[in-house]
Amino acid sequence: MVHFECGRSDHAILKGSGAMPTWITPISMKQSQKRNLAGTVYTRLKEDIFEFRLLPGDRFTETEVALRTGVSRTPVREALFRLAREGHIEVVSRNGWHVKPLDFTLFDHLYDVRIVLELAAIDRICKMVETPALDELEAIWLAPRDQRLRDGTPVAGLDEAFHEALIAATGNPEMVRIFHDITERIRIIRRLDFTQPARIDQTYEEHARILKSILSRKQDQATLLLKTHIEISKAEVKKITLHRLYEARAQSA
Amino acid sequence: MVHFECGRSDHAILKGSGAMPTWITPISMKQSQKRNLAGTVYTRLKEDIFEFRLLPGDRFTETEVALRTGVSRTPVREALFRLAREGHIEVVSRNGWHVKPLDFTLFDHLYDVRIVLELAAIDRICKMVETPALDELEAIWLAPRDQRLRDGTPVAGLDEAFHEALIAATGNPEMVRIFHDITERIRIIRRLDFTQPARIDQTYEEHARILKSILSRKQDQATLLLKTHIEISKAEVKKITLHRLYEARAQSA
DNA sequence: GGTCACGGTCTTGTATACAAGATGGTATTC
DNA sequence: GAATACCATCTTGTATACAAGACCGTGACC
Numbered sequence: 001m002v003h004f005e006c007g008r009s010d011h012a013i014l015k016g017s018g019a020m021p022t023w024i025t026p027i028s029m030k031q032s033q034k035r036n037l038a039g040t041v042y043t044r045l046k047e048d049i050f051e052f053r054l055l056p057g058d059r060f061t062e063t064e065v066a067l068r069t070g071v072s073r074t075p076v077r078e079a080l081f082r083l084a085r086e087g088h089i090e091v092v093s094r095n096g097w098h099v100k101p102l103d104f105t106l107f108d109h110l111y112d113v114r115i116v117l118e119l120a121a122i123d124r125i126c127k128m129v130e131t132p133a134l135d136e137l138e139a140i141w142l143a144p145r146d147q148r149l150r151d152g153t154p155v156a157g158l159d160e161a162f163h164e165a166l167i168a169a170t171g172n173p174e175m176v177r178i179f180h181d182i183t184e185r186i187r188i189i190r191r192l193d194f195t196q197p198a199r200i201d202q203t204y205e206e207h208a209r210i211l212k213s214i215l216s217r218k219q220d221q222a223t224l225l226l227k228t229h230i231e232i233s234k235a236e237v238k239k240i241t242l243h244r245l246y247e248a249r250a251q252s253a
Numbered sequence: 254m255v256h257f258e259c260g261r262s263d264h265a266i267l268k269g270s271g272a273m274p275t276w277i278t279p280i281s282m283k284q285s286q287k288r289n290l291a292g293t294v295y296t297r298l299k300e301d302i303f304e305f306r307l308l309p310g311d312r313f314t315e316t317e318v319a320l321r322t323g324v325s326r327t328p329v330r331e332a333l334f335r336l337a338r339e340g341h342i343e344v345v346s347r348n349g350w351h352v353k354p355l356d357f358t359l360f361d362h363l364y365d366v367r368i369v370l371e372l373a374a375i376d377r378i379c380k381m382v383e384t385p386a387l388d389e390l391e392a393i394w395l396a397p398r399d400q401r402l403r404d405g406t407p408v409a410g411l412d413e414a415f416h417e418a419l420i421a422a423t424g425n426p427e428m429v430r431i432f433h434d435i436t437e438r439i440r441i442i443r444r445l446d447f448t449q450p451a452r453i454d455q456t457y458e459e460h461a462r463i464l465k466s467i468l469s470r471k472q473d474q475a476t477l478l479l480k481t482h483i484e485i486s487k488a489e490v491k492k493i494t495l496h497r498l499y500e501a502r503a504q505s506a
Numbered sequence: 507g508g509t510c511a512c513g514g515t516c517t518t519g520t521a522t523a524c525a526a527g528a529t530g531g532t533a534t535t536c
Numbered sequence: 537g538a539a540t541a542c543c544a545t546c547t548t549g550t551a552t553a554c555a556a557g558a559c560c561g562t563g564a565c566c
Binding site for chain 2: 112178
């Protein structure tokens with residue numbers, strides 16, 4: 001088994017430099033209102049990781065994050081532990097934190113579990129006495145060509161929602177929760193799939209075909225289409241990620 | 254959908270009384286060595302919940318736990334957040350913590366996901382070019398009758414290990430991790446299944462049959478047996494749990 | 507007698523101070 | 537010149553002090 005890791009551990013990001021970092025900035029009053037500071041820091045840091053403002057392998061300390069967000073270490077630590085538990089970052093005992101390097105073996109396994117869960121969902125949906133309402137999905141993915149979105153960011157969100165909706169249709173909230181966790185862990189590479197217009201089109205086509213198969217209760221067809229769809233996406237995303245990481249490194253170097 | 258909840262929110266456990274509580278006691282030097290305090294508190298509290306020293310619905314505060322364990326609130330909070338994230342306890346904003354009430358709807362869903370994952374594992378194992386080595390399982394579950402364990406506690410552990418081993422045989426560590434999380438969440442009721450000698454025997458029989466089916470690559474048979482096995486266990490456990498909870502309440506009242 | 511307002515108390519949320527271990531550079535020794 | 541021991545510094549781990557919101561009982565008022 002090849003353990004294929006990507007990351008940079010050779011240097012920290014803007015450590016102690018005078019330049020303003022591109023990532024996390026002080027929390028304003030408005031942002032933290034209604035939610036606690038730990039939750040806000042958590043959300044912000046997660047965004048920073050997903051948006052590649054914090055690159056895989058980047059090292060940082062609790063004090064750094066605390067200073068930049070303008071809160072104390074206590075809520076920062078709470079946020080960091082949550083992110084660690086979800087597999088986004090890691091702590092080295094008394095030696096700082098770092099964003100987990102991209103590990104394609106890990107992503108393979110996660111995509112594999114995704115397939116297991118989604119195919120099980122298809123199975124259950126097709127075996128229900130009556131197919132559950134999937135109106136919202138139909139409105140989005142079976143819409144005429146000219147109503148399709150072209151911007152990658154919202155399409156990435158719709159894509160996640162499509163697959164989560166399939167799971168949700170089983171009526172099992174725990175399955176949804178587990179699936180959602182997986183979705184969040186692969187998001188960092190998955191969203192890159194929607195930076196190419198051709199891939200967006202292809203996603204629309206494939207989702208439409210899958211949806212039609214489910215609605216007409218052709219389980220075998222739906223299963224095959226969905227499995228292929230996920231595997232194509234996985235391969236595509238892997239290719240793009242390697243390219244993007246190379247670019248990001250070149251830019252920050 | 255009937256939301257069937259069991260718990261007691263009417264009174265806290267030994268709150269402020271002079272009597273020594275049955276649950277969590279001060280952490281000794283030896284226990285905390287090599288691990289951090291938060292981890293120790295986490296483990297101890299989880300045990301207390303599993304052993305019914307802390308009953309579903311029981312309320313408690315961070316200060317209480319801190320006093321009893323002899324550590325400060327900081328590591329206690331870290332432990333509590335971990336337990337909360339794993340679904341064992343819950344915090345009510347600025348109003349204390351409580352052990353999550355038993356929710357059989359939730360357990361139904363978790364058992365359902367269990368079935369999905371285990372059947373997928375069977376599928377993958379049976380489709381492998383060569384069946385992976387399951388020597389340890391064979392040694393335990395295909396052993397002669399007189400070598401069977403009779404004490405429920407170790408059998409409960411072996412049972413968990415049996416099902417986790419099936420998942421592990423797929424070679425997907427993420428699936429194992431997810432499965433393990435589910436195992437921990439249903440453990441509180443599942444281990445009660447092994448308090449009856451008849452159920453221990455039945456488990457041995459069923460595991461043996463499942464194992465033989467897998468080894469002879471009879472996928473359909475293995476699938477059916479495993480599915481039935483899990484569903485029987487689920488029903489049995491539900492029955493016992495309600496009985497035990499009744500007893501525990503009567504005793505503490 | 508019932509209802510609403512108010513304040514004390516309890517609980518979590520957050521900030522800060524201190525402790526202990528890990529790292530890396532430097533000086534010393536062979 | 538290389539290796540090793542040591543110390544300064546940095547980082548997390550833990551304890552404690554303080555802040556803010558929620559709950560509950562009490563008292564006044566209608």
